[in-house]
Amino acid sequence: MQEKKEAVAVIGAGSWGTALAMVLADNEHEVRLWSHNEAQVQEINQFHTNKKYLPEINLPELIVGYGSLSDALAGIKTVIVAVPTKAIREVLGKIRTVQNSPLTIAHVSKGIEPDSLLRISELIKEEMPSELLNAVVVLSGPSHAEEVSLRHPTTVTVSSENMAAAEEIQDLFINHNFRVYTNPDVIGVEIGGALKNIIALAAGITDGLGYGDNAKAALITRGLAEIARLGTKMGANPLTFSGLTGIGDLIVTCTSVHSRNWRAGNLLGKGKNLDEVLDNMGMVVEGVRTTKAAYQLAKKYNVSMPITFALYDVLFNGKNAKDAVDVLMARGKTHEMEDLVNILEERNLED
């Protein structure tokens, strides 16, 4: 008789949690999709749909909606946490109160917490008592939920300080539509995934202003340069930024109409105000909060991040978007790679 596959809990039934639940169900896992919204749980179980987040999609029957967290986690070893970064502490607090055995927690959220400046894997380690935590894994890469749910070819990367756990998550998800790589550089994977949202907002703004592909290519490459500078200063492997979770995710988020960050930026570029844009999106726009965190990180690590600073002024200081682009273009002359080379040399001297 064929052995039954491990049941997996997915916490958060938004776009990404639901699309990832579909990948797991396609791999024949029983999937317990937890939502804090009882009506949504009913919809998933009665109609096998999640119309708010993936309107055209029928969900496999192996996905079962759960409103009770303790039921969803009963006997579970692996949890996929798929809520926006600002909800993670609250959700982990709830998990903590119902859980009494160690879990591998794979998170898929792309953000940095402002003020604490913690990456999400660090935040999870801070919130979960060590006796309840087997390992923390991050899954990231160029992967819009809308396309994953249509089973279009997608590639992502998993990373962890515990690479055996990362490989277990790789095995849970990998299939012919969803190819999963590993990379041991947790800092690089998390920083790339979080900070690409800042650049996607900026790319949306330049598109909204009516600028063309040259401006977008400039933002993608110079955005990558500042992400790599900060990430490398924080200890990442600079090569990670040329991988799926770096340039890969930058490309998909800056160029796709699926991206909420790009769409929000686009509306800002067309003259809408931030509160209005966020109120109407109905889904998370991680880049706004992450711009604040990256601005603080750049100051802490003394790294030049001109695009992030320009966006910070637009989002939080009321600066006109076109003026912000003009300021960026009128900056003093500089070398394309010098700052990153200097950061790498400093690191070599420290070793």
Ligand SMILES: NC(=O)C1=CN([C@@H]2O[C@H](COP(=O)(O)OP(=O)(O)OC[C@H]3O[C@@H](n4cnc5c(N)ncnc54)[C@H](OP(=O)(O)O)[C@@H]3O)[C@@H](O)[C@H]2O)C=CC1
């Ligand atoms: N969408 C995508 O294609 C991808 C998203 N990601 C990342 O995944 C993370 C989640 O994004 P995504 O699924 O797209 O976001 P959505 O906005 O689509 O969904 C968020 C989900 O989290 C729920 N939620 C919000 N706050 C809480 C809370 N306090 N407690 C419990 N549940 C809560 C929402 O519930 P409710 O419906 O009640 O608001 C909703 O179900 C983000 O960090 C994003 O960057 C990564 C890769 C791809």
Ligand SMILES: O=C(CO)COP(=O)(O)O
């Ligand atoms: O991270 C994503 C694709 O890889 C999704 O981006 P948005 O949050 O901008 O939609």
